[in-house]
Amino acid sequence: MLSLEILKNFVEGKLDASALEQHLYNNKDLEDLLSSGLDLPAYAKAEAVNLYYYLVNRNFENTEDLFNSQSIIADFLTSRGIEFHKADLFENKLAKEIKIQKKGLDCLKKKPKWLQEPDWPFDEGEPLLFVGQLDISPMRHDTSYVYVFYNKKKETYLTIEQSM
Numbered sequence: 831m832l833s834l835e836i837l838k839n840f841v842e843g844k845l846d847a848s849a850l851e852q853h854l855y856n857n858k859d860l861e862d863l864l865s866s867g868l869d870l871p872a873y874a875k876a877e878a879v880n881l882y883y884y885l886v887n888r889n890f891e892n893t894e895d896l897f898n899s900q901s902i903i904a905d906f907l908t909s910r911g912i913e914f915h916k917a918d919l920f921e922n923k924l925a926k927e928i929k930i931q932k933k934g935l936d937c938l939k940k941k942p943k944w945l946q947e948p949d950w951p952f953d954e955g956e957p958l959l960f961v962g963q964l965d966i967s968p969m970r971h972d973t974s975y976v977y978v979f980y981n982k983k984k985e986t987y988l989t990i991e992q993s994m
Contacts, residue, residue, distance in 0.1 A: 833860040843917030847890040
């Protein structure tokens with residue numbers, strides 16, 4: 831598959847995120863293509879020198895990263911004069927997650943007191959159960975909390991750390 835086809839298929843929802851990630855790591859032509867040519871938006875310039883490095887540093891299990899990756903690749907394709915129909919899968923999923931986060935989610939006892947923006951984890955589109963938070967400030971230089979979540983389906987725990 832040609833490099834531009836790979837990118838177009840991802841933007842159109844015909845290529846899933848894990849397949850794109852494999853192409854990013856294993857396709858030298860794709861790496862070369864993405865390493866030149868696009869003036870990155872401000873949010874991406876802070877993290878990478880070019881589109882290739884921006885994309886390989888994304889977490890393709892995170893909806894916001896998927897949405898941003900799809901958007902920046904769409905901009906790249908547009909700059910090359912390539913026509914495509916952008917799938918709205920990531921945009922819809924992100925909007926759903928934001929709506930759920932603002933509404934509040936399933937908590938064992940109390941709701942989390944976020945130090946930064948809410949960062950409620952999801953697995954396969956389902957929010958995890960908030961178990962509690964720990965103040966770990968004495969271990970850090972700043973005010974810091976660890977938030978503990980439980981995945982009912984996988985019977986595993988996930989932690990998120992925030993500092994301010």
